[in-house]
Structures are given as C-alpha cells and as structure tokens.
Amino acid sequence: MKNPFPGLRVAVTGGTSGLGLALVHLLHEDGARVAFAARDRKRVASVARAYAGTHGIAGNVALKDDIYPMALQILGELGGLDVLINNASDLGSTPLALLGDTQCEDLERALATNLLGPFRLTKALLGALAASGREGRGGVVLNVSSDAAINAYPTWGAYSASKAALRHLTLIWDEEMSGQGVRFLSVDPGDMDTPLHALAVPDADVSTLKRPEAAARELLDAIKQTLATKGMAA
Amino acid sequence: MTAPRLLVIDARGGLRHFPRERLVDTLRTGDLVVANDAATMPASLHGIHVASGEPIEVRLAGWSSVTTDIAGFTAVVFGAGDFHMKTEDRPSPPAIAVHDALALGPLSATVTQVLGHARLVALHFSGSSDEIWAGIAQHGRPVQYAHEQSPLALWDVWTALAGRPVAFEPPSAGFALDWQIIGALRSRHIGFATITHAAGISSTGDADLDQHLPFDEPYDVPMSTASAIARTRASGGRIIAIGTTVVRALEHSARSDGMVRAGSDIATGRIGRATRLRVVDAILTGVHERGTSHYELLRAFADDDTLSAADGELAAHQYRLHEFGDSVLVIPAAL
Numbered sequence: 374m375k376n377p378f379p380g381l382r383v384a385v386t387g388g389t390s391g392l393g394l395a396l397v398h399l400l401h402e403d404g405a406r407v408a409f410a411a412r413d414r415k416r417v418a419s420v421a422r423a424y425a426g427t428h429g430i431a432g433n434v435a436l437k438d439d440i441y442p443m444a445l446q447i448l449g450e451l452g453g454l455d456v457l458i459n460n461a462s463d464l465g466s467t468p469l470a471l472l473g474d475t476q477c478e479d480l481e482r483a484l485a486t487n488l489l490g491p492f493r494l495t496k497a498l499l500g501a502l503a504a505s506g507r508e509g510r511g512g513v514v515l516n517v518s519s520d521a522a523i524n525a526y527p528t529w530g531a532y533s534a535s536k537a538a539l540r541h542l543t544l545i546w547d548e549e550m551s552g553q554g555v556r557f558l559s560v561d562p563g564d565m566d567t568p569l570h571a572l573a574v575p576d577a578d579v580s581t582l583k584r585p586e587a588a589a590r591e592l593l594d595a596i597k598q599t600l601a602t603k604g605m606a607a
Numbered sequence: 608m609t610a611p612r613l614l615v616i617d618a619r620g621g622l623r624h625f626p627r628e629r630l631v632d633t634l635r636t637g638d639l640v641v642a643n644d645a646a647t648m649p650a651s652l653h654g655i656h657v658a659s660g661e662p663i664e665v666r667l668a669g670w671s672s673v674t675t676d677i678a679g680f681t682a683v684v685f686g687a688g689d690f691h692m693k694t695e696d697r698p699s700p701p702a703i704a705v706h707d708a709l710a711l712g713p714l715s716a717t718v719t720q721v722l723g724h725a726r727l728v729a730l731h732f733s734g735s736s737d738e739i740w741a742g743i744a745q746h747g748r749p750v751q752y753a754h755e756q757s758p759l760a761l762w763d764v765w766t767a768l769a770g771r772p773v774a775f776e777p778p779s780a781g782f783a784l785d786w787q788i789i790g791a792l793r794s795r796h797i798g799f800a801t802i803t804h805a806a807g808i809s810s811t812g813d814a815d816l817d818q819h820l821p822f823d824e825p826y827d828v829p830m831s832t833a834s835a836i837a838r839t840r841a842s843g844g845r846i847i848a849i850g851t852t853v854v855r856a857l858e859h860s861a862r863s864d865g866m867v868r869a870g871s872d873i874a875t876g877r878i879g880r881a882t883r884l885r886v887v888d889a890i891l892t893g894v895h896e897r898g899t900s901h902y903e904l905l906r907a908f909a910d911d912d913t914l915s916a917a918d919g920e921l922a923a924h925q926y927r928l929h930e931f932g933d934s935v936l937v938i939p940a941a942l
Contacts, residue, residue, distance in 0.1 A: 421737075428737050441761040442744035448646060449677065449740040449772050497762070499786075501770035504644050504801055508829045549786070552793055 377600045378593070379404035381511060382451040386434050386494065387461030389416040391567030392517065395589035396458060401427055403593070408447045410434070411461070434461050434490030435482060444497035454501040455511025456596055459491035459539075462517065465531025467572045472530040480531040487535035491516055492542060499555070506554020506603075513599050515592060516543045518559040529573075556599050562588035611783070612926060612933045613891075616917045618909045624924065627783055627934055630891070631791045637844035639798035639835055641887075643778035643852045645805060646769035649747030649761055650776075653689075654711035659701040662687045665711060666750055668775050669807035669822035671719075671729045677736045679719075681822055683811050684726045690751035690758075693812075703728060712746030714739065724816055750776060750808070754929055773805035773825070779930035780850030780892045798839055800832040804852040804874070809900055821900065824874045826856035833869040836886065845888035845939070851904045854878055854887050861886045880906035889938035894926045908937040 383400050387393035388409025400407045401424040408428040411417050421429030428450040432439040447454060463486035466479040495502075495514055506512025521529045522536035540559045547557035564570060566582040611627040625633060634640070650667040664685040671679035686698035703725065709716045720729035732739045749764045766781035767789075792799050807822040836846060836857070848854045859874040860867045865885045877900060884907055895901035897918065905914055917935065926933040 430741070441765075445646070445649070445744045445761065445772050446737075446740045448770060449743075450737060453771050497765070497769075500644055500646070500766070500768040503768070504770045504803075504829075507800065508831050549790075552790060553786070 374597060374601050376403060377511075377597055381405045381455050382453055382505075383407050383456040383458065384447045384451070384454055384498070385409045385458045385460055386490070387411055388429075389413065389420045391569055392562055392565060392585045392588055392592075393458075393460045394420065395585035396460065396592065397424055397427060399586065399589050399593060406451055408450050410443050410447075434459075434494055435463065435485035437489075437493065440490070440493040440497055444494065447498065448501055453505060454498055455505045455513070457495060457498055457502065457514045458517070458592070459494065459514065460517045461490065462487050462536075462569060463532075464569060464573055465535070468575070469528035469532075469573055470530075471528055475531055480534070483531040483535040484538070487532070488538045488542065491539060495546070499550075502555045503550070503553050511600060512555040512603075513558065513596055514543075514546065514555065515558045515560060515596055516540070517592070518543075518561045520561050520563075522559075522561070532573075554603070556603060558595055558599060560592055560595050562592060612924075613783075613936060614894075614917065614921060614924075614926060614933070615936045615938060616909060616913060618913060618937070618939050620913045620916060622917060622920050628788065630783065630788055630936075631795050631797065633936055633938070634792075634795070634797050634847060635845070636796045637798075637839065637842060638847055639800060639839040639844055640792055640847045640849060641800050641802060641832065641836070641853050641857065642766075642768055642781050642784060642849035643774075643804045643806070643856075644766075644768040644770040644781075644801040645774035645778055645803050645852075646766075646772040647749065647761075647764045647774045647777045648772050649743060649749050650808075651690075651748045651750050652711040652714065652743075652746055653748075654709055654714075656701045656703065657708040657710055658704075661701045663700050663709065664689065665709060665716070665730070666775075666808070667730075667747075668727075668811075670773075670805060670825060677739050678732045680730050680732075681722065681807070682728055682730050683808070683816065684728060690753060693753060700726060712742065714742035714746060722819065724819060726813070727816060727819055752930065755931070768801060770801075771803050773803060774852075775805075775807050776809060777930060778804065778806055778850050778852050780853075780890075780934070782931060783891060783934045784849065798835050798844070800835045801829070802832055802853060802856050803827045804856045806852045821877065824852070824855065825871060826852075826859070826874055827871045828856065828860055828867060828869050830869040833867050836867045840886075846886055847889045847891065847936075847938075848887045849891050851878070851890070851892060851901055854884075854890055854904060854907075857886045858882070858884060877903065878907050879903045880911075882907040884908070889936060891934055891936045893930060894921055894928050894933050894935060896928065905935075905937055 389411040410430040414431040417429035432443040465483035521533040522540040543559040613625040613627040669681040686700040688697040804826040855874045
C-alpha cells in the first residue's frame with residue numbers, strides 16, 4: 374500500500390501531549406500537512422516550533438465559541454481538510470470516582486470535551502471533508518475511543534459514558550456520510566503511557582503500557598487502510 | 608418562522624410553488640447540481656486608524672492578489688459606529704493615505720493603495736500567515752446585515768458545504784442545501800459537485816463605491832467537477848448552478864470554447880441580459896430586488912416578461928427577500 378500521507382491535510386485535536394503529540398510527530402515525519410489544536414497557547418507554540426511547518430492553533434474543543442475560530446484556522450492554514458482526528462479527551466473526575474461521588478460538572482466537562490466538541494468540530498469541517506471525498510483525496514474522521522466505551526469499569530463512569538456516546542455517534546456519522554465520501558472510524562488505542570493515563574491510574578506500572586508512538590502508528594495505519602478501501606490516495 | 612419556499616420559474620413563463628425541501632422534485636435524473644463551497648471570512652474588523660487615533664471599522668472585501676495570499680486584501684473602511692446604524696448615517700472615516708497604519712485588535716495592517724475611492728483601500732497585514740489567521744479568527748466578526756435582528760455568528764454565515772474560507776460574503780444560495788437534500792440528490796441519480804469561488808462583497812450600501820464592484824474573484828474548479836460537467840452535458844443532463852457565484856465561475860471558465868476546465872482562474876465582468884450562457888442551464892438563487900446585480904444576472908436565464916410575472920407572484924405570496932429568505936429556481940421549460 375502506497376504511503377498516502379505526503380501532502381495530506383490532517384487536523385489533530387489535543388496535539389501537544391500523549392497520543393496527540395505522537396500523531397503530530399509521525400504525521401510530520403510522513404510528510405503530511407498538519408494543523409493541531411490544544412488549550413495551552415505556550416505549549417502549542419513550542420510544539421509548532423519543534424515540528425517546523427506544522428500549524429499550531431490555541432483553542433479548547435469543549436468551548437462552543439472556540440470551535441469556529443479553530444475550524445477557520447484549520448481550513449485557512451491547510452486550504453481545506455482531508456483527515457480530522459478528534460483526539461482531545463477529558464477524564465471527568467480526577468482522581469477517578471464512583472458515579473455516586475462524581476460531580477455533575479465533571480460529567481458535563483467530559484461530555485463537552487469528548488462528545489460535543491468532536492461533534493461540533495466535525496460539523497464545522499464537514500463541508501471541507503466532503504469536498505475532499507468528492508475530489509478523491511480523503512474525507513476521513515477518526516474519533517479516538519477507548520475500551521471504556523464498551524466495558525463498564527467502576528470509577529470510569531463519566532469518561533466511559535462520553536466515549537460510549539462518541540463511539541455510537543461515529544457509527545451513525547459513518548452510516549449517514551459514507552455515501553457522500555466521508556468515512557468515520559472509532560479506534561481504541563489501548564492503554565498508553567500518557568499524561569491522561571497517569572492522571573487516571575497514578576500507580577500504573579508504565580513498563581506494561583503501550584508507547585504513544587506505537588498507538589499513533591496503529592491509528593495512522595487504520596486511516597491508510599480506509600483511504601485505500603475508498604480507492605483514494607493509494 | 609415558516610418553512611422556506613421555492614418558486615420555480617420556467618423560461619416559458621410557467622410559475623410553480625414548492626416547499627424548498629422538495630428541491631429534488633424539480634430536477635431530473637441525470638442533471639448536475641453545482642454549488643460554491645467557499646466558507647465566509649469573519650471580515651469585519653474594528654480598530655484604530657493610528658495616525659488620527661480615530662475608531663474605524665475595516666471590512667475585508669476581496670483578495671488583492673490572485674493567489675489569495677492571506678496578507679493582502681481589498682477593504683472598505685467605515686467610521687465609528689456599527690451595523691445597527693444605517694451606512695449612510697455613519698460618520699465618515701478619517702482621511703486614509705498610503706502607508707497609514709491600522710491597529711485592528713491583535714492585527715496590524717498597512718494601507719498599500721487607495722483604490723479610486725477614499726474608503727476603498729488595499730491592505731497588507733504584518734506577521735506570518737498563521738498569525739494572521741489566528742488574528743482574524745479571534746478578532747473578526749461576520750459582516751452584519753442591517754435587516755437581521757440579532758448579530759450573526761460565524762456558524763450562521765457558513766453554509767452546510769462551507770470549506771475553504773475564501774469568501775467575503777456568504778454564497779447564500781447554498782443555504783438552501785442541507786445534507787438531507789444532498790443525500791436525496793444522490794438517491795435520485797442527480798449529480799452533485801462543487802467549485803470554490805472567493806465571492807467578494809456584492810454591495811457596500813454606497814452607490815459610488817458600488818461602481819467599483821464586483822471585484823475580480825479567484826475561483827477553483829476541481830478536476831472531479833470539470834469531469835462531472837463534461838459527462839452531464841455529453842449525456843444531455845442540465846447544469847443547475849446554486850447561486851450567482853457558480854454561474855460567474857463556470858461561464859468564465861468556459862468562455863473560450865464552452866468547456867469548463869479544472870484549475871484556478873479569476874472571474875471578471877458581470878453577467879446580464881446580453882450574456883450568452885454556454886454551460887449553466889438553470890440557477891437557484893435567493894429572492895432579489897430588481898436593480899441589484901443578482902437580479903441582473905437572472906436576465907441571462909429568462910426574458911423580462913417572465914421575470915416581471917415572477918416578481919408579481921413573489922410579492923403576492925410574500926416570499927422573503929435577502930440571504931436567509933426564500934429561493935427561486937430559474938430553469939428551462941421541460942421539453
């Protein structure tokens with residue numbers, strides 16, 4: 374399978390740490406044109422400097438008013454969009470808590486970041502993604518999922534419920550939009566050695582955890598496979 | 608608000624009313640619908656004219672170079688006040704000269720040219736293109752319409768199809784399309800394609816300034832769209848343009864030999880009664896008043912008697928004007 378990434382226009386949310394940073398790194402290495410977004414302006418600037426030619430955007434996907442400014446910058450800087458990776462995630466309660474001990478505000482924040490944010494950003498970028506599909510370039514949205522989207526682990530309630538909803542949303546997006554040339558993927562990257570995992574499980578044995586670069590490579594392979602199946606870019 | 612309506616005007620004078628959501632019922636298998644997928648810039652930037660210290664509003668109105676270089680724009684300058692005031696009631700902006708600096712929130716711009724009118728200028732923003740996009744995203748607001756009650760947000764002025772942000776006012780005919788309708792086209796075997804046309808502003812509210820319009824507008828025709836148009840025409844299907852910008856771009860692209868070419872070019876000139884259309888068979892557009900450039904363009908599609916009869920029908924049935932109103936489809940008579 375040919376490498377589809379050189380020149381491909383890809384946007385990644387949560388691009389300054391963990392899996393998102395690994396995705397920016399690998400996409401940059403593979404020759405993609407990358408825009409990434411994250412909340413902390415300084416970290417965004419420092420990652421953009423580290424990976425010359427990438428476009429860093431400061432914004433919070435959980436905030437409705439940040440979505441269109443982010444979409445405008447992504448589309449302006451890349452001149453359109455072929456692939457969107459909704460990666461930014463929020464754990465809900467930290468430390469993790471039983472649902473009975475979970476603050477409503479923590480559940481709201483998890484839903485805002487993990488469900489509403491990806492929905493809003495996808496909707497704002499859908500015209501560009503459909504154009505990419507029609508032109509035979511791309512048109513893929515990858516939503517980062519979790520095994521917690523399927524399994525009921527105690528104390529993971531807020532995160533779990535938001536990721537389960539995101540997974541179902543992804544399936545419905547795909548049913549509705551594949552006819553228009555836009556495919557939606559939900560991928561569980563596994564348990565990784567990332568800041569998010571450290572917040573969730575502070576005493577985890579990191580030697581048993583996947584490196585984010587390995588998970589990022591699997592995500593990019595899933596995108597590559599989808600592009601090839603669509604008969605595009607391959 | 609009542610559901611949007613669609614008046615279908617056929618070139619032999621027939622007039623039929625439809626709910627707009629039934630657009631597909633007015634088309635035929637084998638037709639091709641072509642829309643403009645440009646997203647709209649938040650083109651209104653408030654700030655200060657540095658030399659005089661006076662408040663100004665700059666409205667980005669067009670690209671000053673053909674490459675849509677993010678640093679260079681054509682812009683209309685307004686004095687203090689905002690869209691709540693009628694344009695003619697607003698104080699004049701301070702006198703603006705070449706090399707003047709404008710401080711527009713996080714953005715700094717320099718006037719590079721005054722373009723034949725005291726309020727029409729070319730601007731150059733300083734900074735990297737990422738900094739300029741970030742500044743426009745943070746500080747820019749959509750150009751507001753005096754006829755709208757509440758201020759518009761960016762999500763109000765992007766159509767469902769909005770992609771590259773290169774337009775200065777919305778390709779508003781595209782508000783008639785949603786994903787339900789685009790999916791229905793597909794299931795009826797009606798083609799769908801897009802172009803990207805960087806629509807500049809079509810009116811400034813000032814007759815002298817409007818003499819300078821429309822600006823030359825860059826457009827891009829994807830290869831897939833050029834092929835779809837060629838296939839449709841070869842098999843006898845009709846080309847249905849969603850909005851005036853699509854007509855401008857396709858007719859410009861086909862001006863030499865009737866073939867629409869893939870690639871980028873600059874649309875120049877106006878389309879009106881004297882234009883012989885070579886590609887586009889029908890146009891879906893908003894309801895526009897006689898005398899506007901949008902109305903003038905309809906005269907390329909139907910004769911004046913037909914359009915007058917349609918005007919009467921639109922008025923009698925209280926069709927809504929403007930960007931977010933009802934629609935008309937001017938289409939050749941069924942054979």
